[in-house]
Amino acid sequence: MTTTSPIVVAPRKRRDPVLIGLWISLVLVAIIWLAPVAFITFTAMKSESEVFSSAAFALPSKIEWNNFALAWAKGDFNNTFWNSTVITLVKVPLGLVISAMAAYALAQIRFGWNKMLLVFLLFGAMIPFQVMLAPLFTLVNSLSLIDTYPGIILPYLAFGVPYQVFILHGFFKAIPKELTEAALIDGASHFVIFRRIFLPVCLPVLAALLILDFVATWNEFAMALVLLQDKSMWTLPLGLMSFQSQFSNNYSQLNAAIVITVLPATLVYLIFQRYFVSGLTSGAVKG
Amino acid sequence: MLLAPALAIYTLFAIWPLIDVFILSFQDWNGINENREWVGLRNYYHILYNDPVFWVAFRNTVIWTIMSVIFPPVLGLFLALGLNQNLIGRAPLRAIYYLPVIIAPIAVATMWRWMYDPFFGLFTQLLTNAGLAQLIPDWLGDKDVALYSIFVAYVWQSVGFSMVLFLAGLQSVDRSLIDAARIDGANRRKIFEHVTLPALRPTITIVLVLSTISSLKAFDIVYGMTGGGPAQSTQMLALWAFTQSMEIFNYGRGSAVSVVLLTITLAIVVPYMSWSQRREEDAQ
Structure with missing residues (x-):
């Protein structure tokens, strides 16, 4: 002490x-x-x-160790691990980029209805998507995107945007508009200003959001359950669920399957611990 | 434009389904037919008067929400107060309490289902070793017990989240006030009552609202542990809406259940959002 x-x-x-x-x-x-x-x-x-x-x-x-190998093979983890990885690696960076662009526009460019748009976006952070699983399925189905990567990534993006815009908007608002305006007069485009001034400033927040979003996307279950019907497209949580119902009496392998599913997110958490707390709290609890 | 991609994706994949769920709730549709038939309020009439499961789900959602507004936040507050002290090893302690938050809810469900195993599960073993074998309930198979068994798993998972929010809130407590109070001879309890608690008030509101919202969404963990059973005794509104639409293929009724849940959520979210907007403006 x-x-x-x-x-x-x-x-x-x-x-x-x-x-x-x-x-x-x-x-x-x-x-x-x-x-x-x-x-x-x-x-x-x-x-x-x-x-x-x-x-x-x-x-x-x-x-x-054999438990893990057997569980891996029985649970078709090759497949689900790959799908989860692809979906997460595409969704998370892409989502942050579009959220950061939107947050920048809302915070730094005046066009009258900024505030209304912000509230419109924030609204989505509060709405449980679990309520909309059926219409979401209908929509994705009508676009013939069921069992495709875009069919799951686009809804993930849509429901990730509100929270990230909320957090990033708070940061971007703190940067004086005069700075942006001066740069604009000097002939810089919004893209350049965004990349040269804003991106470096908010790198720590982006890191925090990146990690939070990684875990959230990796763990997502309900939407995947509805939008990924075909076994070959399943993500890890779906694979674990089916493993549980098929091999529930093989306890050691079931537990090995749980460990395999949970391990990546846990490692990311242990490595980037401090970002979790700052990412969670920077938006929700400001003094 | 910078705003366009986010706005377009959000409107199409988040707002349109939200509107569509309202439309669907006035229609009769099995998900396959070409045309959806307008039936007015018939879906609502059915779920309110002819669907016993709806009311079980409603009751469970209310019980669940009340419990999750009480237990995880209170426990989280105690942990945060404790871990806000200068203690040996508080960083690893915080990490341990937060760990379950990052585990996939479906994995939590699988873990706890195994721990509740009536023959070899952890709880059964512990009670047997303690000589209390006759007290062992069928954790997930007894319809009077199952909901609470799931809730224990939920507490395990969600306490860390409340704790972190409270820890952040505690950083905004003015230390000079605490020092001044101590010099004036106030004891720990007095300081907590008159200095810490008032300063935490906004955080408490935030934690309570977020706990309510996330408890209304309870889906994964119930789906994974009991699927709403035994005999629908752990059915919840979110899960029942899903079951009606995606498993029974009655999109109209499922959507009507969704609209009920949505209305409850909005009744909490809208006042909260206007409150936090006002707070934001006051701060500027």
């Missing part, structure tokens, strides 16, 4: 009984929070017979 604490802790005492009690309870709750993850991971590494004979939190006596 250092004495530079900015918060409530009194610097004069090094060990405060209340804080020690607090710390112990926080650690205990954290252990409970982590327990399901540990249980799943351990089960994934145990042989089928060990799952039934050993205690829930007993470490596996021998790690059965």
